Amino acid sequence: MSVMNTVASSPAPDRALDFVPKSRWTVLRRLVSQPKGIVGLTLVVLYLLLAIFGPALAPQDAFRQNFAQTLQRPSAAHWFGTDQLGRDVFSRILVGARATLGIGVGGVSFAFLIGVPLGVLAAWRRGWVEAVVMRAIDVMLSFPDIVFALAVVAILGASTQNVIIAVGVVSIPVFARTARAVTLSILAEPYIEGSISLGASPARVILRHVLPNISGMLMTLSTLLFASTLLSASGLGFLGLGTQPPHPEWGTMLGESRSYIRSHPYLATFPGLFLAVSALAFNLLGDALRTIYDPTSRRTARPARFLDLLRRKRAPAAPTAALLPPSPGAAVSVRGLRMAYHSQEGLLEVVRGVDLDIMPGRTLAVVGESGSGKSTLLRAIGTLANPQEVAVTAGTIEIGGESALGLAPEALRDLRRRKIGIVFQDAANALNPVLTVGQQLTEAVQTGSSLDAAAVRQRCIDLLGDVNISDPERRLDMYPHQFSGGMKQRIVIAIALAQDPDVLLADEPTSALDVTIQQQILVLLREMQRKRGMAILLVTHDLNLVARFADDVAVMYAGRLVESGHVATVLARTLHPYTQALRASAPGGAEGRGKRLLTIAGEPPMIGALPSGCAFRPRCQRSQNRSQCFAEEPAIRLVASRQVACCFAEEAC
């Protein structure tokens, strides 16, 4: 089947062709394969051994006081020194491991087992259950931790068990609130709805889908709370309510050593060290487990080596074909543009030699699929490409006769402000929700101008009127959320037009909008163009929209413009097999009812994993595996009044 030949879609090495369900040892194997997993697991096992065998291993009696040898420095006899009562600190640490870890793990587990179900329940049931649970938790949070713990111990009595409950109760609100918040966001995911509609029971949805997906967050929270739980336990101990002296416990030891922190700092050092390392151990193990259970984070990131950094500086040797001079009078003129993403594997070429011109008053539509490089191209022309992510490796860009490459930040901003307006796909995110529309328009109008306040306001009103927003004076003081999606996109267009740009860049300006609103926005853009004579670069994946709206079209595939020319010429008879296939595969309405659609085999190629020769060859109907298609990237030639990059373009004439 044709869909098998996906290109580089899997970062994982190809597994065996046949599928074998995973074995139960997979988790351990994956855990040990990560450095943090192996360190974390080793440390946690060591701590557990310490908790079990600590008292047996203690070289001296941890309870025997020796007033002749108080506050001694570490020595051969007392490895970690002695405390204020002359007891051996090393022995006390070994003996105290059990109580300490018991309180830490016990307290966190107690809070986890009560808080997480409460939070998940609140998020799942909503309504009054959520209201009651959350208000109760807010009340709990309003008390200081230690007061709460004291109250619990006072009621239940002082014992290690009750201290565990006390410090656990303190952490319940944190778990419950976090669990509710992350559960709510997971429940909003479509796969939850998918699994409910599959017929899965609520218990199954929560256990199989919600808990695994919130476990990472809760695991991190647990390791953070582990340390703070021990500290609040030691606080209780300090008040005489925790582990009772003379029984050792690291938090209490740390608390007692506070009085001697100046004169005898080592007294605090060792219990503190053991505490810190224990928190670190659980943290590492939790992190490693999370990596295992979250497959999306398992891409083994290779650390950037120094040599790679050096290599990045140098652009790959671009073919130094003589570039044509930029067209005089063009609003935008791009010549031989090549761009590449910085990545772990080095530079990945995403734009591979683009020439284009947009004349004032005309609209050029760049059509392509995801990964074709169309949005990167638009960002480069808009001088918005982030040089940290993507580099221009060859070619020139001129906006209104001025070069847009190699400018200082100040000059770049100035060029952008004077000549370029940009409209992105998602109008909802393009506006700042906490500023009024007027404030945002004012900002756009004022930059680089010396108008007074009244003139600025009048200009804002005019702009809103231009984009057909009725009652503009009142609308200026409204916030973005008070407008519909179509209105927001009009406001974004008004902001883009504020400085009378020479060129308007529009990246999928209507694909987030409803059909009827789409039409309104397109008609508006066309009207603005007619009034102001600006050039428009429209990036889209919708050929029908291009046919209705653009003057020129450029079809982009794998970083190159494979077919470009006047819309009427190109769409009347497409010559490149990709353009032809795109046209043919769209559902054609009533005539094609019930018939099979023509399809393009395979999937769009991934950046950096292009086939040899012509990038479209593996999906091409015309190639028939002719050797020319394997041998060379087809040159862009003038065939039947349009530019086309296919060795056999004439076959379609």
Added chain:
Amino acid sequence: MNAPFPMPQGGAIPQDDDVIVVDAASRHFGGRRRLFSAVAAPVVRAVDHVSFRVPRGTCFAIVGESGSGKSSLARLVVGLLRPTAGEVTIDGVALSTLDPVGLRAMRRKVQLVLQDPRASLDPRMTIFDTLCEALTVHRLHPGREARLERVKAVIALVGLSPAHLGRYPHELSGGQRQRAAIARAIICEPEVLVLDEPVSALDVSVQAQIINLLADLQAKLALTYLIITHDLALVEHMADTVGVMYLGRFVEQGDVEQVCGAPRHPYTQSLMAIAAQIEPLNRDQPATVLEGSIPSPLAIPSGCSFHTRCPLARRLAAVDGADIIQTADGRVPRRCAEDVPLPHAAPGGRSTATCHFAASPLPVSHD
């Protein structure tokens, strides 16, 4: 195909052939006072008095803009939402008669395929685990071997290979993910697939593959489709019958040829006019646009809910001697703003349009 379109008004008499029967179903949200809150939440009429039926093996399309209630209607059919009024019957069983356990068992028959396969598959489960879950939930094909057998058969049916089973969703391409989502939907041998914008999140060159796959599966497995989309070209290609939804109601419904070929409701006419434009816009002539945007479902306009945007009402109001009133959105015939329109059947009865003026021939042509 081309089954005579049953009239929505009048009691819905289930016929043996109808897999989905929706009878005057409504779904309202809000209206209840919440704990610790003084005022009742406003009522949103997401779906209001909608009726349709889908014969076995056919495809019914719901078309509408965002906010029209089409997603809520789909969730009523799947049983994810319960109707506030009315009844949804699947394969002869009324959903309201089922308890939660029975409803879950019923879900085996109605499966949902969502728009974005990246989001609709659990990122922490391999494709194998995802497919197995469906079998486990409904206790089908018990036993490790039988289950693996079934999973492999389904994966071949949607054009994936066993090598894909061990992968996680993020390791697949968009098209492969949607194939996996479809595999999950069909693995329990359902009667009905509810397809919520099944191709709009995919690359253009991959969309045709998925549309063909859906057509193949429908023929092979005798599936009944309910497809939700805003793409009228897709509707004309795939659907047998269609309902055009506006603010929770069907403004026009019936056979696809009739509704899309000769639309009688002004809203459908506007949608079709936009979809049919493949010629470049004439720069010197004003283009046809439908003014305004869909009103909030919190404040549905009185009378005919489309009157605030209706081009036909504007034209009728311009005719002398008509009974006209002034509204916030301009002058419209009094009937449009005050009376709720009833469905009018087209000659031949193969479609109905809910417009006061659908019965009479249009007084003014729309060009």
